[in-house]
Amino acid sequence: MTLTKSVPPEVVQQVAEYFGILSEPMRLRLLNSLREGEKCVQELVETTATSQANVSKHLKVMLQAGILSRRSQGTSAYYRVEDPLIYDLCNLVCDRLAARIEQQASHFRNFNLKADSQSPAAISS
DSSP states (O other): OOOOOOOOHHHHHHHHHHHHHTTOHHHHHHHHHHTTSOEEHHHHHHHHTSOHHHHHHHHHHHHHTTSEEEEEETTEEEEEESOTHHHHHHHHHHHHHHHHHHHHHHHHHHHHHHHHHTSHHHHHO
């Protein structure tokens, strides 16, 4: 039997907070937009079709968490993803969700085939 090591509550809290940051759909949309590279706030406002205040609020949260970095150029602020491993995490989740959806679709197709074979039209032929 393998004994698992106890994880300090502070560590668990930090991990929960990190996942909490990623639980906001707008933040995921911003990260997806930044997948192409660095963008200024106005570009992010346009790609997400939301207000500058909303975009700035979410960028600030991800900046404070160390997910993003920021640089200023003139009057514009540019953001980029600091750690590209964030996309590996997102890809893992998306792949898992896709597999579940495909499995569910397979169950529906199998159910439909069984239902079709028992329909009155199938029985009378």
